[in-house]
Amino acid sequence: TGNHWGYGKEDGPTLWHRNYPVAEGSRQSPIDIIPLQAVHDHSLGPIILSYDHCTSINIANNGHSVVVEFDDSDDRSVIRGGPLDNPYRLKQFHFHWGGKGCHGSEHTVEGMSYASELHLVHWNAVKYKNFGEAATAPDGLAVLGIFLEAGDDHRWLHVITDALYMVKYKGSLTDFKGFNPKCLLPSSLQYWTYLGSLTTPPLHESVTWIILKESITVSEKQLGKFRMLLFTGEEEDQRMRMENNFRPPQPLKGRKVRSSN
Numbered sequence: 001t002g003n004h005w006g007y008g009k010e011d012g013p014t015l016w017h018r019n020y021p022v023a024e025g026s027r028q029s030p031i032d033i034i035p036l037q038a039v040h041d042h043s044l045g046p047i048i049l050s051y052d053h054c055t056s057i058n059i060a061n062n063g064h065s066v067v068v069e070f071d072d073s074d075d076r077s078v079i080r081g082g083p084l085d086n087p088y089r090l091k092q093f094h095f096h097w098g099g100k101g102c103h104g105s106e107h108t109v110e111g112m113s114y115a116s117e118l119h120l121v122h123w124n125a126v127k128y129k130n131f132g133e134a135a136t137a138p139d140g141l142a143v144l145g146i147f148l149e150a151g152d153d154h155r156w157l158h159v160i161t162d163a164l165y166m167v168k169y170k171g172s173l174t175d176f177k178g179f180n181p182k183c184l185l186p187s188s189l190q191y192w193t194y195l196g197s198l199t200t201p202p203l204h205e206s207v208t209w210i211i212l213k214e215s216i217t218v219s220e221k222q223l224g225k226f227r228m229l230l231f232t233g234e235e236e237d238q239r240m241r242m243e244n245n246f247r248p249p250q251p252l253k254g255r256k257v258r259s260s261n
């Protein structure tokens, strides 16, 4: 019904173009990154993350992913530098992941996908008056993408995975204060960057993507907790496990991927 979309056979990524024609646009995401074809751009400075006084508010299951929202009423937590001309405010972060043992990242590197991908979503509050306006502007959003690789337990991810049982059902939400996503960063902030889009409907072509080259390691046990979430609400009788909530790579259509040195 209406603009309903999902990741299944009947409503998945290959069908999104019916309600969202921009799905076949010229700057869609994710993409397959080929490091040797990325252009080393020495004018690209380091990205700077100022999350020290960030204010997480809640954690929610929106029926597509699990999302941690932040107070974005001032420039407390911003990303700046790199390809960005302005500071962009942290609005939320969420994840995309696979099913048991299979892959789940959105971006791939030379055809290789990771177990999961974390997206930290920021918006240009210098040029736009609210997130909604920024989300439809070509330079409105900046998403920092971090690959999650299966391996040892991640020391801090348990703070999130321990809260997932409270947001099992679509539409559930609970307090989640004082979480600083800086603890989820790898040691190096070396990155690839390119111009793309949201990877979920409405697929707005408004994202400057910054993908970290170094992944973080999380355990299969921690990944398994994401898979106990449900796409469906408590009132629905058909329970559908939340997994494989990733869009496959889209055509590059002549875009250049740049690499920080």
Ligand SMILES: CCCSc1c(F)c(F)c(S(=O)(=O)NC)c(F)c1F
Pocket (backbone or CB within 6 Å): 065, 067, 092, 094, 119, 121, 135, 141, 143, 197, 198, 199, 200
């Ligand atoms: C207007 C959407 C509300 S914020 C949001 C989001 F919820 C989301 F899921 C993605 S994503 O496309 O899935 N990952 C990059 C975004 F980019 C976002 F900006």
Ligand SMILES: [Zn+2]
Pocket (backbone or CB within 6 Å): 094, 095, 096, 119, 199
């Ligand atoms: Zn995402």
